Amino acid sequence: MVLTRPYVGRFAPTPSGALHLGSLAAALASYLDAKSVAGKWLVRIEDLDPPRQIAEAADNILRTLEGFGFDWDDEVFWQSKRSDAYEVIISKLINNGLAYACSCSRKQLVNNVIYPNTCRDKLKSAKDAAIRVRTPNLEYQFEDRVQGLFIQKLAEEVGDFIIKRRDGLIAYQLAVVLDDAEQGINHVVRGADLLDSTPRQIYLQELLGFPMPNYLHIPTLVDSDGYKLSKSHCSPFITTNKASQLLVYALQILGQKVEKDLVLEPPLQILNWAISHWQSESIPKKRIVIIEDKFSITTVS
Numbered sequence: 001m002v003l004t005r006p007y008v009g010r011f012a013p014t015p016s017g018a019l020h021l022g023s024l025a026a027a028l029a030s031y032l033d034a035k036s037v038a039g040k041w042l043v044r045i046e047d048l049d050p051p052r053q054i055a056e057a058a059d060n061i062l063r064t065l066e067g068f069g070f071d072w073d074d075e076v077f078w079q080s081k082r083s084d085a086y087e088v089i090i091s092k093l094i095n096n097g098l099a100y101a102c103s104c105s106r107k108q109l110v111n112n113v114i115y116p117n118t119c120r121d122k123l124k125s126a127k128d129a130a131i132r133v134r135t136p137n138l139e140y141q142f143e144d145r146v147q148g149l150f151i152q153k154l155a156e157e158v159g160d161f162i163i164k165r166r167d168g169l170i171a172y173q174l175a176v177v178l179d180d181a182e183q184g185i186n187h188v189v190r191g192a193d194l195l196d197s198t199p200r201q202i203y204l205q206e207l208l209g210f211p212m213p214n215y216l217h218i219p220t221l222v223d224s225d226g227y228k229l230s231k232s233h234c235s236p237f238i239t240t241n242k243a244s245q246l247l248v249y250a251l252q253i254l255g256q257k258v259e260k261d262l263v264l265e266p267p268l269q270i271l272n273w274a275i276s277h278w279q280s281e282s283i284p285k286k287r288i289v290i291i292e293d294k295f296s297i298t299t300v301s
């Protein structure tokens with residue numbers, strides 16, 4: 001008999017504002033994918049960037065999730081408490097020659113989409129410098145459960161990328177890899193805007209000896225002007241007073257065949273229905289989905 005590890009998934013919002021429909025779809029997809037196989041669903045607050053955090057935004061996100069009927073396992077995980085762990089790994093990568101200090105100014109790099117490796121072989125102090133990880137001249141690929149095979153030539157298409165910014169902030173790419181490993185995440189369900197980042201994360205997992213999780217990228221929701229629904233674009237935030245309508249709408253966006261009267265049920269019943277009817281194969285194989293009626297569905301009544 002083959003014993004497989006139990007499913008551990010997560011939802012990892014950045015507390016830079018209230019949840020919008022795009023984050024609800026990501027929360028819902030990751031929740032249903034975990035709960036439909038009796039897995040664990042963890043919540044991680046990606047509060048790496050303190051100056052941009054809006055006061056109480058994290059609490060607001062957690063309360064909104066509760067209002068929609070989501071029930072997370074274990075304690076909420078906070079990236080802001082992980083600085084020491086990130087620094088240990090950065091030092092290790094530098095000491096092993098896998099990462100290096102880059103003191104190029106923004107001005108010096110302005111014409112380069114891909115970093116020209118200026119500082120790669122210079123021995124520089126890590127003080128007042130960004131830290132970049134060396135990328136190998138190799139193809140990185142993975143089979144996404146919805147989007148299919150995704151291949152990226154890391155050195156050619158991305159180049160040596162930053163894992164710690166000059167101002168001391170830890171880069172998302174590194175934090176996400178370390179935290180997924182720390183939390184034992186083996187299934188990552190998130191928006192397709194992160195598809196391009198995945199090979200970088202797979203490379204870091206390989207460098208650090210972590211197992212690669214299974215990936216599922218749902219379409220990114222964009223408004224009719226083509227902007228991603230996001231906190232920075234001031235997309236209308238969702239409130240729990242329309243929880244049932246929003247949940248059913250998000251299920252439809254995720255390609256689920258929703259019964260007509262489901263919208264009349266309270267959020268918890270909708271989630272329970274969705275857990276037992278979840279079909280990840282029905283998620284549209286698209287990078288983006290345009291949301292036309294964002295205002296009518298998300299306005300506060």
Ligand SMILES: [Zn+2]
Nearest residue numbers: 102103104119
């Ligand atoms: Zn440099």
